[in-house]
Amino acid sequence: MKLIKIARAYLLQRKLSNRERNLLIFLGFTIIWWILFGFVIPNQINRILLLKNEKSIYEENMSRIKLMIKDEEDIHKELESLQAEKAILANKVFLNLDQSKVVEILSDILNEENVEIQDIIFSEPSQENIEELIVNKTGISIPYKGSYQGVLEILKSISTYPKKILVDSLIMDKDDNGLLSGTISLSLYNLSNVNQDVDEVDNLELSISNKSNPFESFQDYIEEDYKQTEEVYSEQIPQYTEEGTKLDNENKDEFNRILLEDFENGNFNFIPSSEHVKGNAVISNNSKSKNNSLRVEYDILAIEEENKAFIDLSDKKILIKYPPDSIGLWVNSYSYSPIKIGIRLKGQNNEEIDITLSKGISWIGWSYVKSQLPLDIDLYPLLIDKIYVELAYNREDYGVLIFDKLEANYPKDSNSSNEFYMFHIVEEGETLDNISLKYYNTTNKKNLIIKHNELKSEDIRPGKILIIPK
Numbered sequence: 001m002k003l004i005k006i007a008r009a010y011l012l013q014r015k016l017s018n019r020e021r022n023l024l025i026f027l028g029f030t031i032i033w034w035i036l037f038g039f040v041i042p043n044q045i046n047r048i049l050l051l052k053n054e055k056s057i058y059e060e061n062m063s064r065i066k067l068m069i070k071d072e073e074d075i076h077k078e079l080e081s082l083q084a085e086k087a088i089l090a091n092k093v094f095l096n097l098d099q100s101k102v103v104e105i106l107s108d109i110l111n112e113e114n115v116e117i118q119d120i121i122f123s124e125p126s127q128e129n130i131e132e133l134i135v136n137k138t139g140i141s142i143p144y145k146g147s148y149q150g151v152l153e154i155l156k157s158i159s160t161y162p163k164k165i166l167v168d169s170l171i172m173d174k175d176d177n178g179l180l181s182g183t184i185s186l187s188l189y190n191l192s193n194v195n196q197d198v199d200e201v202d203n204l205e206l207s208i209s210n211k212s213n214p215f216e217s218f219q220d221y222i223e224e225d226y227k228q229t230e231e232v233y234s235e236q237i238p239q240y241t242e243e244g245t246k247l248d249n250e251n252k253d254e255f256n257r258i259l260l261e262d263f264e265n266g267n268f269n270f271i272p273s274s275e276h277v278k279g280n281a282v283i284s285n286n287s288k289s290k291n292n293s294l295r296v297e298y299d300i301l302a303i304e305e306e307n308k309a310f311i312d313l314s315d316k317k318i319l320i321k322y323p324p325d326s327i328g329l330w331v332n333s334y335s336y337s338p339i340k341i342g343i344r345l346k347g348q349n350n351e352e353i354d355i356t357l358s359k360g361i362s363w364i365g366w367s368y369v370k371s372q373l374p375l376d377i378d379l380y381p382l383l384i385d386k387i388y389v390e391l392a393y394n395r396e397d398y399g400v401l402i403f404d405k406l407e408a409n410y411p412k413d414s415n416s417s418n419e420f421y422m423f424h425i426v427e428e429g430e431t432l433d434n435i436s437l438k439y440y441n442t443t444n445k446k447n448l449i450i451k452h453n454e455l456k457s458e459d460i461r462p463g464k465i466l467i468i469p470k
Contacts, residue, residue, distance in 0.1 A: 084336045084362045102138060102188060109157045109165075115146030128189070138188045139168070145181040154184070160301060160396065164189065255325060255409040258420065260318045260384065262405055263287075263294040271310040271386070276301040279309050286402055288330040288366055293404035298339070300398065302391040310344070310386040311403075318384040320345075323377065324408040328370030329357055329387070332402035337361040339397055341369060344386040347379055354388075361401075370409070420470040421452075428462045439468050 099122060110117050123139035144151065151172075158165050166189075171182035263283070270281040277300050284295035298309045320327075331341060338360050345353040358369040373382070384406075391397055424435060432446040439445070450458070452467045460466070 080362070084360075102140065105161075105163075105188075106140070106142070109161060110142070110154055112146070112150045112153050112157075114150030115144055115154055118143040118145060135189045138190070140186045140188065142184045142186065143182075144184060145179055148180055151180055158186070162398075254412055256412055256420075258324075258408040258410065260320075260327075260406045260408055261313060261316060262290060262292075263403060264290055264292045266316075268294055269312040270296070271312055273306040273308040273310070274304040276303055277307060277309050281311050284402055286332065288332070288404040293330075293332075293402050296389065296401045296403060298389050298398060298401070300339075300389075300391040301396045302393050307393065308388045308390045310388045312386055314346075314383070314385050316384070318406075319381050320373065320384065320408060321381040323373050323375050323380065324410050326370040326372055326409045327355070327357075327407065328368055328409060329406050330366055330404040331358070331361075331369055332366045332404070333361045333364055334400055335361070335364065337397055337399055338392065338395060339399065339401075340390040340392075341401070342388050342390065343371075343384060344388055345373070345382040346385040347382055352385070353379070353382070422468040422470060424466045424468050426460050426462050426464045426466060430460070430462075432458050432460065435466065435468075 102122075103120065106120060119142070121141040121143075123141070126137045126139070127134050128137045144154075155167070155170075158167060166187040168185040168187050170184055172180050173182050174180055265283070268281045268283075270279050272278060277298070279296065279298040279300075281297075282295050284293045285291065286295070287293040294311065296309070296311060300307055300309065327343065329341070329343075340356055340360065341358045342354055342356045345355065347353070353374060355371050355373060357371050387403065387406075389401065422439070424439070426435075432449055433443045436443050436446040436449060446458070448469060449455075449466060452469055
C-alpha cells in the first residue's frame with residue numbers, strides 16, 4: 001500500500017509526455033468504440049430489424065384493410081343500384097293486386113263513352129315463371145261493343161297505363177250497324193309473393209352497418225368514432241358549391257367553368273321525335289343558381305326508331321371552338337328513371353354528334369352530370385344544337401326534370417390570365433355604343449372595348465374584328 005501511494009504521488013508530480021498523452025487518448029477512443037460496437041450498435045441494428053418487420057406486418061394489414069373497405073364501398077354502390085332498380089320496378093309493376101283493385105283500375109282505363117263494357121270476367125289466379133321470379137298472374141276477359149275509334153282509345157289507355165298490362169288477345173267482329181263487338185283478354189302481373197325478398201334487400205344496409213368490426217383483432221387497434229370517419233371520408237369526395245364550382249381540399253376549383261346557358265329567360269321549344277313523345281318545356285323558379293331554370297315534362301312511349309324529346313338551343317348560337325375537359329349540366333330529378341340525358345352538337349357541315357351526359361337517373365334532388373366532347377380538333381367549332389332526353393326502345397316513362405347551368409369546363413392551366421373574351425365582327429353602321437349596349441346592356445363599357453382593341457378613335461370600319469372582354 002505504501003508503494004502504491006508513492007507511485008501515485010510520483011505520477012501526479014511527473015508531467016506526461018506527448019507520446020503518453022496520445023496513447024492515453026487513443027486508449028480512451030478505443031474503449032468508447034468497443035462499447036459502441038459491442039453493446040450499443042448491435043442493439044440498434046436489432047431494433048431496426050424488428051421495426052422493419054413490424055412495418056412489413058402493418059403494411060400487409062393496411063393492404064387487407066383497404067381491400068375490405070373497397071369491397072364494402074362496392075357493396076354500397078351495388079345496393080344503391082339495386083334500390084334504384086327496385087324503385088323503377090315498383091313504378092312499373094303491381095306489388096299487390098286483388099279483384100277490387102283490378103276493377104278500380106279497369107274503370108279508369110275502360111272509361112270510353114263510345115264503347116259499352118258488357119262484363120268483366122276473372123279467370124283463376126295462376127303463377128308464371130319470369131326468369132328467376134315466380135309472379136302472380138291475373139287473367140281478365142272483357143266483352144265489349146262499340147265504335148272502332150272507341151276501341152282504339154281503350155287500347156291506347158291500356159298501353160299508356162303506368163303499370164304493365166299485357167293484352168293477350170283481341171277478338172273483333174262487325175255487326176250490321178257498323179259497330180265492333182268482341183272480347184279483350186288481359187293479363188296483370190303482381191309481385192306480392194316476392195315482397196319478402198325485396199324487403200331483405202332493403203335490410204342489407206342495416207346488416208352492413210351493424211356487423212362486427214373486422215379490424216378490432218389487430219394489435220394496437222384503436223376504435224374510432226364511425227360518424228367522424230364518415231366526415232373524413234366525405235371530405236375526400238369532390239364537392240360542389242351552389243354555383244356549380246367543384247372544390248378540392250383547399251376549396252380551389254381545378255377548372256375554369258364557362259357558362260354556356262343559365263336558362264334565366266327566353267323561350268325553349270319542346271320538339272318530339274315522334275307522335276308518341278309528348279311534353280313541355282317552361283321556365284321554373286326552382287333553380288340551382290340565380291332565379292330561374294328550365295322545367296322539362298316528358299311522356300315517352302318508345303316504339304319508334306328514335307324516341308327522344310329535344311329542347312331546342314339552336315337560336316342561342318352556343319359555339320364551342322376547342323375541346324373542353326368536359327361539358328356539364330345541373331339536373332334536378334324527382335324520381336329514379338331509366339331516361340337518358342344528352343346533348344346534340346352540330347358541326348359546320350351540319351353533321352350531328354350526340355353526347356350522353358347520364359345513362360339513367362339514379363338520384364333524387366340536384367346532381368351535376370358531365371361528359372367529354374370529341375377530342376378531334378378537326379371537328380371544331382361545334383354548335384350546341386339541343387338538349388335531349390331519350391328512352392330505350394319498347395319502354396315507356398314519364399316525369400319531370402329541371403335543368404340549370406350548362407357549362408364547359410377547361411383546365412385552369414389552360415388560361416393563365418383567368419380572363420375570358422368574345423369576338424365581334426363590325427357590321428355596316430355599327431358604333432361602339434351599339435356594340436357596348438349589345439354585350440353589356442349599357443353604353444358605359446365602350447372605353448373597355450377601346451382599351452382592349454387599342455383604338456385611336458371611336459371610328460370603326462365594317463369588317464373589323466373586336467375583342468370583347470366578358
